[in-house]
Amino acid sequence: MADIVLDKVSKKYPDGTVAVHDVDLEIADGEFIILVGPSGCGKSTTLNMIAGLEDISSGELRIGGERVNDRAPKDRDIAMVFQSYALYPNMTVRENMAFPLRLAKMDRKVVDEKVGEAARVLELTDYLDRRPANLSGGQRQRVAMGRAIVRSPKAFLMDEPLSNLDAKLRVQMRTQVSRLQKQLGTTTVYVTHDQTEAMTLGDRVVVMRGGYIQQVGDPQTLYDQPRNLFVAGFIGSPAMNFLPAEAEESLLRTPLGDLPLTDRLRASLARTGPAGGARQLIVGVRPEHFEDAALVEDSQRPKGFEFTAPVDLVESMGSDKYVYFTVEGQRASAADLEDLAADAGGADLPPQDSLVTRLSAESRVRGGADAKVWMNLDKLHLFDPSDGRNITLTEDKPGAHAD
Amino acid sequence: MGAKFRWGVLDAVVVVFALIPVLWIVSLSFKTTATLTDGNFIPREWTWENYRTIFQTDQFVRALVNSIGIALISTLIAVVLGTMAAYAISRLDFPGKKALVGVSLLIAMFPQVSLVSPLFDIERNTGLFDTWPGLILPYITFALPLAIYTLSAFFKQIPWDLEKAAKMDGATQGEAFRKVIAPLAAPGVFTTAILVFIFCWNDFLFAISLTSTERSRTVPVALSFFTGASQFEDPTGAISAAAVVITIPIILFVLFFQRRIVAGLTSGAVKG
Amino acid sequence: MSVQEKVRIPARRSPRTKAVLSEGKRQERRLGWLLCAPAAIVMVAVTAYPIIYSVWLSLQRYDLKFPDQKEFVGLANYATVLSNGYWWSAFGVTALITVISVTAELVLGMGLALIMHKTVVGRGLVRTSALIPYGIVTVVAAFSWRYAWTPGTGYLANLVTPDGAPLTERAGALAIIVLAEIWKTTPFMALLLMAGLALVPDDLLKAASMDGASWWQRFTKVMLPVMKPAVLVALLFRTLDAFRVFDNIYVLTAGANETSSVSMIAYNNLMKGLNLGIGSTMSVLIFLTVAIIAFIFVKLFGTAAPGSDDGTRR
Ligand SMILES: Nc1ncnc2c1ncn2[C@@H]1O[C@H](COP(=O)(O)OP(=O)(O)O)[C@@H](O)[C@H]1O
Numbered sequence: 011m012a013d014i015v016l017d018k019v020s021k022k023y024p025d026g027t028v029a030v031h032d033v034d035l036e037i038a039d040g041e042f043i044i045l046v047g048p049s050g051c052g053k054s055t056t057l058n059m060i061a062g063l064e065d066i067s068s069g070e071l072r073i074g075g076e077r078v079n080d081r082a083p084k085d086r087d088i089a090m091v092f093q094s095y096a097l098y099p100n101m102t103v104r105e106n107m108a109f110p111l112r113l114a115k116m117d118r119k120v121v122d123e124k125v126g127e128a129a130r131v132l133e134l135t136d137y138l139d140r141r142p143a144n145l146s147g148g149q150r151q152r153v154a155m156g157r158a159i160v161r162s163p164k165a166f167l168m169d170e171p172l173s174n175l176d177a178k179l180r181v182q183m184r185t186q187v188s189r190l191q192k193q194l195g196t197t198t199v200y201v202t203h204d205q206t207e208a209m210t211l212g213d214r215v216v217v218m219r220g221g222y223i224q225q226v227g228d229p230q231t232l233y234d235q236p237r238n239l240f241v242a243g244f245i246g247s248p249a250m251n252f253l254p255a256e257a258e259e260s261l262l263r264t265p266l267g268d269l270p271l272t273d274r275l276r277a278s279l280a281r282t283g284p285a286g287g288a289r290q291l292i293v294g295v296r297p298e299h300f301e302d303a304a305l306v307e308d309s310q311r312p313k314g315f316e317f318t319a320p321v322d323l324v325e326s327m328g329s330d331k332y333v334y335f336t337v338e339g340q341r342a343s344a345a346d347l348e349d350l351a352a353d354a355g356g357a358d359l360p361p362q363d364s365l366v367t368r369l370s371a372e373s374r375v376r377g378g379a380d381a382k383v384w385m386n387l388d389k390l391h392l393f394d395p396s397d398g399r400n401i402t403l404t405e406d407k408p409g410a411h412a413d
Numbered sequence: 414m415g416a417k418f419r420w421g422v423l424d425a426v427v428v429v430f431a432l433i434p435v436l437w438i439v440s441l442s443f444k445t446t447a448t449l450t451d452g453n454f455i456p457r458e459w460t461w462e463n464y465r466t467i468f469q470t471d472q473f474v475r476a477l478v479n480s481i482g483i484a485l486i487s488t489l490i491a492v493v494l495g496t497m498a499a500y501a502i503s504r505l506d507f508p509g510k511k512a513l514v515g516v517s518l519l520i521a522m523f524p525q526v527s528l529v530s531p532l533f534d535i536e537r538n539t540g541l542f543d544t545w546p547g548l549i550l551p552y553i554t555f556a557l558p559l560a561i562y563t564l565s566a567f568f569k570q571i572p573w574d575l576e577k578a579a580k581m582d583g584a585t586q587g588e589a590f591r592k593v594i595a596p597l598a599a600p601g602v603f604t605t606a607i608l609v610f611i612f613c614w615n616d617f618l619f620a621i622s623l624t625s626t627e628r629s630r631t632v633p634v635a636l637s638f639f640t641g642a643s644q645f646e647d648p649t650g651a652i653s654a655a656a657v658v659i660t661i662p663i664i665l666f667v668l669f670f671q672r673r674i675v676a677g678l679t680s681g682a683v684k685g
Numbered sequence: 686m687s688v689q690e691k692v693r694i695p696a697r698r699s700p701r702t703k704a705v706l707s708e709g710k711r712q713e714r715r716l717g718w719l720l721c722a723p724a725a726i727v728m729v730a731v732t733a734y735p736i737i738y739s740v741w742l743s744l745q746r747y748d749l750k751f752p753d754q755k756e757f758v759g760l761a762n763y764a765t766v767l768s769n770g771y772w773w774s775a776f777g778v779t780a781l782i783t784v785i786s787v788t789a790e791l792v793l794g795m796g797l798a799l800i801m802h803k804t805v806v807g808r809g810l811v812r813t814s815a816l817i818p819y820g821i822v823t824v825v826a827a828f829s830w831r832y833a834w835t836p837g838t839g840y841l842a843n844l845v846t847p848d849g850a851p852l853t854e855r856a857g858a859l860a861i862i863v864l865a866e867i868w869k870t871t872p873f874m875a876l877l878l879m880a881g882l883a884l885v886p887d888d889l890l891k892a893a894s895m896d897g898a899s900w901w902q903r904f905t906k907v908m909l910p911v912m913k914p915a916v917l918v919a920l921l922f923r924t925l926d927a928f929r930v931f932d933n934i935y936v937l938t939a940g941a942n943e944t945s946s947v948s949m950i951a952y953n954n955l956m957k958g959l960n961l962g963i964g965s966t967m968s969v970l971i972f973l974t975v976a977i978i979a980f981i982f983v984k985l986f987g988t989a990a991p992g993s994d995d996g997t998r999r
């Protein structure tokens with residue numbers, strides 16, 4: 011077991027593509043860290059560099075304090091689980107799991123013992139003599155995990171290990187992976203493009219985009235204090251609502267109406283831009299920060315803003331309701347939002363002219379009619395459309411600086 | 414039951430259609446000289462005489478040695494060269510790849526007879542005429558497109574992730590190749606070797622044009638020269654026996670490797 | 686945690702530096718060339734050079750019986766060949782054999798492909814039997830057919846033509862040559878078509894039958910369009926292959942009674958006539974004909990031509 015440190019690590023592929031830019035990351039011993047981001051953002055490249063399957067173009071990689079840039083994968087003592095599972099089709103489950111131990115020239119008896127133990131943990135004992143071709147998707151996935159855990163490596167690397175499973179199995183395996191990691195306490199770097207997986211699994215989550223780290227933090231911090239538009243839109247399902255806005259003296263013009271500027275927002279604006287004059291912004295509100303105006307307690311009411319809009323669609327989830335509203339007017343536009351839209355798989359961005367709200371199950375709102383909705387101004391984020399940064403983050407929060 | 418019966422009948426027709434000419438030549442090879450011309454499909458008197466005769470003549474034995482030697486050497490070289498090229502085509506990116514694929518396609522369609530006149534002259538001038546290498550060279554050339562197509566189709570199916578996985582499991586580059594990739598590539602190489610062997614074994618045009626003596630004549634050519642050879646009064650029985658002998662390896666291949674041959678032929682030709 | 690991360694909005698994409706090739710890329714290229722070189726050299730040396738050489742030979746008077754009279758004669762050899770009745774007869778015979786046998790093979794091959802694809806009984810047996818004609822030495826099969834049709838010796842001769850010798854008349858001989866060709870190559874055609882059949886999704890056929898399509902409609906409207914590339918590939922290869930017909934004719938008739946194909950007549954010129962000039966002229970003409978056929982097919986193929994992709998298609 012060991013910690014892993016990436017110190018200004020970059021990757022430039024032979025064809026000139028720079029897939030990873032100066033990544034700095036410290037992964038603590040025993041930590042479960044998730045790399046998440048849209049497809050093509052450099053997650054696999056980063057993982058492969060840690061594995062030793064790709065050369066590091068510049069920067070330093072340290073595992074357990076030692077620089078390992080120039081070590082072959084086999085000398086790094088790291089195990090990896092591939093998206094395709096990469097099981098050896100010509101070997102049985104037993105042989106697959108024993109393969110790394112065999113290569114390490116371990117004693118046959120020890121090998122049998124370790125394979126048996128791993129198979130027991132993963133409930134594969136009955137399948138040891140089968141070939142991968144005769145296993146189900148979930149079983150293959152477990153064999154791949156088994157091959158990784160048998161030799162008790164310093165760290166596990168997993169590249170989208172669950173993305174070939176169907177939705178239900180994926181949820182099951184997610185818990186199993188999580189439990190296994192806690193049980194073994196082995197440092198784990200896990201790559202996924204699925205934000206739900208990232209939020210549920212990781213101790214900490216690294217959001218990447220275009221080869222750059224966007225934000226590192228525990229799931230709740232990423233959710234509550236997204237550093238920029240990209241992170242805000244990527245994390246959370248359904249995604250945050252974005253609306254174009256214009257800040258004036260004491261109010262914020264939005265397609266929903268003119269919002270009053272609370273002290274918090276006023277302070278943010280003052281801190282980050284020149285005083286006076288109209289300023290273009292993007293407002294971000296999470297679906298759960300809306301409520302049916304009829305159900306808001308009177309004590310809460312002044313903290314928010316009420317507006318009326320036509321209801322497009324109501325989806326009842328039992329515990330609450332997703333209500334979609336049509337919003338007239340312009341759309342919010344920024345480079346970050348385009349990137350998010352381009353990656354339809356990652357974030358569940360709503361269609362831009364619609365507002366997604368999550369209201370109490372008791373709400374009587376109905377499709378086709380107008381409804382009065384309350385929006386919590388305390389939870390509102392303001393983003394600068396030119397560079398995407400979140401200007402409502404206060405100074406004292408770590409990592410609030412943006413250059 | 415009705416459907417099953419209909420399929421059964423159709424299958425039987427196919428099997429009969431495919432096997433009758435083979436059974437006929439087998440039958441002829443076992444007939445005695447007296448019954449050879451009776452026109453019966455099944456011999457009324459069985460004899461090994463024809464086989465004994467051909468194995469006692471130098472003409473056939475030499476030809477058999479030539480056939481086996483030339484086909485094996487050609488197969489070996491074509492498969493080695495084809496494997497190298499197919500690996501490059503399926504795994505590496507380099508300019509000229511398309512050109513190579515195009516050239517092999519052209520050669521696969523090339524009329525071999527167009528080469529007979531010039532090769533005849535070139536080989537006579539270079540001393541290759543009527544030698545093993547004189548036949549091996551054109552065989553390799555025309556087998557290479559087949560080998561390259563079939564092998565690249567096979568190689569594209571190998572999950573190359575496994576190479577990475579093996580390295581992560583602690584294998585060196587060499588071990589990854591030996592223990593993981595080679596076992597997966599072997600069936601494709603083996604299948605290709607069978608197809609190439611069949612191709613070389615089958616050739617008649619080059620063999621009859623570029624040889625003139627027993628030194629390098631292969632069996633198909635020797636068969637056609639049995640006619641009129643003085644030691645045989647009626648060569649039919651001997652020709653049939655010789656024909657059966659060179660059909661045996663083909664039958665064995667087909668019986669044991671039916672699946673692979675089908676996979677090889679179709680992957681090479683369709684998925685290209 | 687003390688990590689100092691930076692939020693950066695990347696420039697849309699780092700512009701690719703095309704001019705300078707990195708070391709890794711260059712190594713990959715070099716390895717690629719190195720691995721392909723032997724195959725490429727052999728293929729080009731054994732085909733390109735001889736074909737150029739034969740163009741040159743075709744412009745010479747060059748008869749091995751009179752080697753001293755070798756001289757440049759321009760296109761005279763072409764005039765000789767193209768005004769020769771035997772050449773055109775052979776050309777006609779070749780075209781006839783090609784058209785009839787390929788058409789028949791396509792129809793029978795499609796039937797055989799369907800049988801091999803669909804049959805519920807003895808699939809392995811059918812496939813194994815079908816492979817035998819493919820694998821067997823053509824000369825062996827040709828002898829089998831020859832003896833079968835030889836009066837007295839043959840079961841077929843006695844059965845079908847009790848008082849004739851089909852191999853000694855032009856029509857009969859040609860029919861037998863075509864029969865031998867069809868027998869030998871239908872299985873190959875069927876295998877290629879079967880690979881095409883495997884590409885037809887079962888769901889598509891089910892959907893079509895739900896939509897009320899009859900068996901024939903499903904075949905022509907659903908299966909054939911999906912199989913079209915496979916059919917064209919099979920047709921191209923078989924047409925060019927049939928155009929080279931030689932072994933069967935050599936054994937069955939040796940070209941007697943005007944049953945020579947172009948390959949046969951070119952071979953005879955070389956081996957019997959020892960006339961390299963005329964032989965080479967024929968080689969060039971055959972090459973051109975094949976090139977034209979291939980060109981027409983490739984036009985028909987469009988993008989479905991094998992090798993038209995860079996090998997990334999799976
Ligand atoms: N071998 C390679 N050569 C060149 N570019 C590559 C190579 N592998 C990946 N890339 C590029 O690097 C970027 C990051 O890829 P990757 O790390 O695989 O993304 P992710 O795993 O996040 O989807 C992509 O733009 C991809 O096209």
Ligand SMILES: [Mg+2]
Pocket residue numbers: 050053054055
């Ligand atoms: Mg990836």
